Amino acid sequence: MxxxxxxxxxxxxxxxxxxxxxxxxxxxxxxxxxxxxxxxxxxxxxxxxxxxxxxxxxxxxxxxxxxxxxxxxxxxxxxxxxxxxxxxxxxxxxxxxxxxxxxxxxxxxxxxxxxxxxxxxxxxESARERWERWLTHAMTAAVASSVTLILVSAWLWTR
Structure with missing residues (x-):
């Protein structure tokens, strides 16, 4: 071998x-x-x-x-x-x-x-002017009241 x-x-x-x-x-x-x-x-x-x-x-x-x-x-x-x-x-x-x-x-x-x-x-404004101014106001109120009274009276009378 x-x-x-x-x-x-x-x-x-x-x-x-x-x-x-x-x-x-x-x-x-x-x-x-x-x-x-x-x-x-x-x-x-x-x-x-x-x-x-x-x-x-x-x-x-x-x-x-x-x-x-x-x-x-x-x-x-x-x-x-x-x-x-x-x-x-x-x-x-x-x-x-x-x-x-x-x-x-x-x-x-x-x-x-x-x-x-x-x-x-x-x-x-003097005292007189102030008095006149107040007097004018008072007169206006009086006239307005009078006219109102007349108108109311006339209205009531016509009824």
Whole structure:
């Protein structure tokens, strides 16, 4: 048996080991297919969970936006109300100051000559003129009463 038989023995042994490896690999194929299917199922399940997570995060984000917008709107209304109140107070104060500082002196300047004229008119009228003026009023009242009495008497008599 020379080298050829040793070589042949090695080749036969290598073929035997190759057959054992092939049998092991063939035994692994169903396990690899099961593993592949498990990976596909895990991927599908993970994708579904990811979609659910994204939907949940979207709901949380929308809720956070709504809460933030309501918060901003509430504070904006409050700041607007305070600003309007402040402006109203400032406008009233400015109007009060304007009345006191600018309009009141002008009105006093206009009223002062009228007071002087009224006083001068009352000083010029003598006692006789005042008596005549009151007497004229009294005579007018007496004539009006007489005419009314005559008209009422005539109306009653004709009935």
């Amino acid at each position: 020379g080298t050829s038989t040793a070589r042949e023995a090695l080749i036969i042994e290598a073929i035997g080991e190759m057959a054992a490896v092939v049998k092991r690999v063939e035994a692994l194929v169903p396990k690899l297919q099961d593993t592949r299917q498990s990976l596909i199922d895990a991927n599908t399940q993970l994708s579904n969970q990811l979609r659910q997570f994204e939907d949940h995060m979207h709901e949380i984000t929308e809720h956070a936006k709504l809460v933030a917008m309501n918060h901003v709107a509430q504070h904006t209304r409050e700041m607007t109300r305070k600003s309007v109140q402040t402006q109203v107070v400032e406008i009233h104060e400015a109007a009060r100051k304007a009345m006191g500082a600018e309009i009141r002196p002008t009105l006093q300047e206009l009223i002062a000559p009228l007071h002087r004229l009224a006083y001068q008119a009352s000083q010029r």
